[in-house]
Amino acid sequence: VTTYSLRSFGAMVTDEVRMDAYARALEAAVRPGSIVVDIGAGTGVHTLIACRLGAAHVYAIDPNPAVELAVESARINGFADRVTIFRGLSTAFELPERADVIVSDLRGILPLWEHHIETIVDARTRLLKPGGALIPQRDEIHAAVITAPEDYEEAAGPWTRRFDVDLSAGRRWTLNSFSKSRFQPAQMLAQPAHIASLDYTTVTDPKLDARVTWTVERAATAHGVGAWFSTELFDGIGFSNAPGQPDAIYGRAFFPWQNPVDVQVGDQVTLAFSAWLVDDNYVWHWKTEVCSRGSVVASFDQSTFWSWPIDRDYLRRGSSAYVPPPTADVEADAFVLARVDGARSLGDLSDELQERFPERFPTRKSALDHVSRLARRYG
Ligand SMILES: C[S@@+](CC[C@H](N)C(=O)[O-])C[C@H]1O[C@@H](n2cnc3c(N)ncnc32)[C@H](O)[C@@H]1O
16 A cells, blocks of 8 residues: 655645545535545545534544544544544454445556555445445546657656666666656547446456557657546546646556657557556556558557566565475564464563574564564554
């Protein structure tokens, strides 16, 4: 889970496009007496709005310590008895009663971000009353071929010859990653294409797999594909991050090509676009073919999988065939965990650890630090 700073939460709260729509959606969905769950509550702005609208109780959930602010703000606003916070992931949260409304904004630049979809599926099935309201209800992803010399320069520009040394090796990685952009309608070289619908009331699969073809309508140097989302938060209330719409915090995503391509009116650009959730993040794959008068003039196969050096050893150590060695660390951790019995304190455990492994833990503090880290990990 991305750990946002208080400043980032401040920027979210002051994004009028996003906040006005969320406030209107809450006004439409929350009734006096509603039970509300605010997933990814951050500093609790949605929680407080729901209280103001008469919610009987709001559960504000976030692993980020910023959620503690929701307690203080609830008190300042006179809502203290109606707010409960849970500092952790919603997937670990047990709700004493099912919710009438679940509100969240777990997106990044695009809605396919970390465990967003799985989180909503879990919340919808475990925490929401039948017929309860989900905010957002649905997101739509669109994309277009764009000319974006500045975004492209930002990605590829640094990786050239400088100070008489060749830095071009960086280009391969940087052109396999996407970035936040603010490209405008005039930069689109073809009509936007619909890439995906995410209906949060029914979605089950976190992956994206789309194929689109654009016909170029304006000759220019194309630099890649731009993508954005529009949302319906609740019954007709929403906003769009499409180019030309008022700027919201999310921006738009720019997926660069390996090389810029001069495209002509009538050229066809085909994109196979996928996103797979691997561990905690999406691996994006964009495979492009540009055809001019029946012949392929450019083809690129790009993925965020190639945006960083792959640590083969790290991957190997996660495979089913790998046999982990019984290292001194394994032995020490196993020793501590076997002694956790609901009676021994961290002090007791660290004393025993130090006595058993005096060379590894020469001071009481080093043993206590180690035992505390283990204890925090297991809650
Ligand atoms: C984009 S911020 C939104 C903050 C606030 N709700 C707002 O709209 O201003 C998303 C927050 O969701 C939290 N988050 C992500 N997955 C979560 C989960 N499964 N359970 C609880 N919080 C989660 C993150 O820690 C982050 O603080």
